[in-house]
Amino acid sequence: MTLPDVRAALLAGGLGERMGHLTDTLCKPLVPYAASCRLVDFSVANAARSGVPEIVLLSLHRERDLIDHLLTHWDGRGVRINFGPHDRLIRSGPLTAGETLPPRPPESGTADALLNNAEYLFAPGARDVLIQHADHVYVHDYGPMAAAHRAADADVTIGVQRIERRFVHLFGMVDVDDDLRVRRLVEKPAEPTSDLVFTAFCLFKADVLEEVLTSLAALGDDGWQHDISRDVLPHMIREGRRVLAHPITGYWADIGTVERYHLEQLKLLDRPFPLPPETLPRTLAATAPRHRPEHESLTGADVTVPPGASVRSSLLFPGCVIEPGAEIDRSVILPGATVRAGARLGDTIAAAGEDVTGTRTGLAHLRTGGVPPR
Template sequence: MTLPDVRAALLAGGLGERMGHLTDTLCKPLVPYAASCRLVDFSVANTARSGIPELVLLSLHRERDLIDHLLTHWDGRGVRINFGPHDTLVRSGALTAGETLPARPPEAGTADALLNNAEHLFAPGARDLLIQHADHVYLYDYTPMVAAHRTADADVTIGVQRIEHRFVHLFGMVDVDPDLRVRRLVEKPAEPTSDLIFTAFCLFKTAVLRDVLTTLAALGDDAWQHDISRDVLPHMIREGHRVLAHPITGYWADIGTVERYHLEQLKLLDPPFPLPPGALPTTLTGTPPHHLGHARNLTAADVTIPPGATVHSSLLFPGCVIEPGARIDRSIVLPGATVRAGARLNDTIAAPGEDVTGRRTGLTHLEPAAHPTP
């Protein structure tokens, strides 16, 4: 099925500071994931899978690298990528290798990204606008969500999922009535009263969203937080707009910290696999990764575990090298890393291109000092 009158908007402008040294040389959407792809590929693959014809990229930091990735792997392959104010320049062929793109206007929050790209988001041809994030990991067809949204004549439909109560404070907490109408959305509540969270992808009636953004922008810069979760959706709830929840029962993860990056990938190793290898995007390799028997590893097709090396419950990315005598447990070895003979990795990550020679346990070498992991 196709959704020709839906347009997607991909929020990809965050600095990714809580990802620590993993984003020293990469924008967060390009951080490698699942031994096969990059974070951004999940949302784009979901757009293409659902038959949504156009995705507008809302980027800001190191966006030339992100644009090059999307042009190479996604544009014209089931979805057209609209690069917003850069679209004409990108498609002209006039950009030279490494050339920096013109600066975009600054943004105080996700709602500013929508306002700054209004010309592209609210162009004719889309009845509904799907808002996505470039750091969420899930495989999903939005068609049932769109059908429910339109059947209910909702002004906005938000994805929701139940999680362990102790983690709710990290997300947007949602309170709904028996008919799934949203009564309250509280971003990162200090004392959660519900185990239902906002998955941060949502479907707006295009005209309604445009009007709400216009109303909020008219308040002035200091009167709101310029954020979809903190301003746009709460405003719509208060004003009596029809805001509905759509339960998401499959696997979904928001990769916001180094710790979650590590733990969520380890979840891919145990059956029933939340993300089957054959269903993963394959922008890093062109071929899916595979599980290796009883050791429960997820390994790129070009990686060999030599005799004398011991690897358990780990992910080995394309281009990494494991030498005989290395031992790796519950760890992630990213593209181009080398784990030398005698090295020991436990519950840790080898960074792209890193040469690991000693012993390492934990993630402190990657975590940002100013933003400790929750």
């Protein structure tokens, strides 16, 4: 299904502080994933797959690197990337090496990102606005969701998924009636009463979203939290707007912390594979990664596991090097990392370009600021 009158808003402005040292030199959307691509590529690929013609980039941090990536791998290849206030500059000619971009206005939350880019999001041509996040991992066609949204004449349709009740407090909890009308959305509830959570992608009628954002902005800084799931959607529910839920099946992950980054990638090794290699975006290499049953691992096509090396239940990214005598178990080896002979890694991550020797277990070396596991 193609969606010519849908415009996507890609939220890519978070600092990524809970990703520890993985975001020391990268913006979070560019952190590598699944031995195949970067986090941001999943949402962009989903939009392109669904026939969404344009994505408006809403970013703040290390934006130049993100723009370079999107220009190289996505812009004009099934989808146009609108770089908002920078779009005219970028399309006037190639950016020079080291060229910086004018800073965007500061934001207190995701709703601010929408307000600051209203002229691009609500330009003529879009009947609906699709909200996406640049750190969510899933492979999805938005066509059925858009069809259900329009058939029901919904003001907004939100993706929802059932998860284990013990994890609901990490997400936005959703209560629905028998007709999938949303009765309540509570962000990170202390005592969950439902196992249904908001997947944080949703489809708004463009005119309704613009109207609601304008009315909330009129409250002033003290009247709201500037957030889609804390303010915009609860406000619409209280007003009696048609807020509907669309159940999402299959693999979906919100990569919020370094612990979750590690754990969710190891889940990709489970059978049946939640995200088969052929479904993954490919921006780190032209060839899809492959499952290596002899190692129970997912590896870039160019990665060699030499005789004498032991690799079990791990992800080896394109461009990494494993030396004979290395032992790797339940670990993620990022692009350009080298694991030397005699190194022993367990339940850990080797950062991009790192030279790893000795023994390493766990993720303590990547945490910053004493952030607890999520």
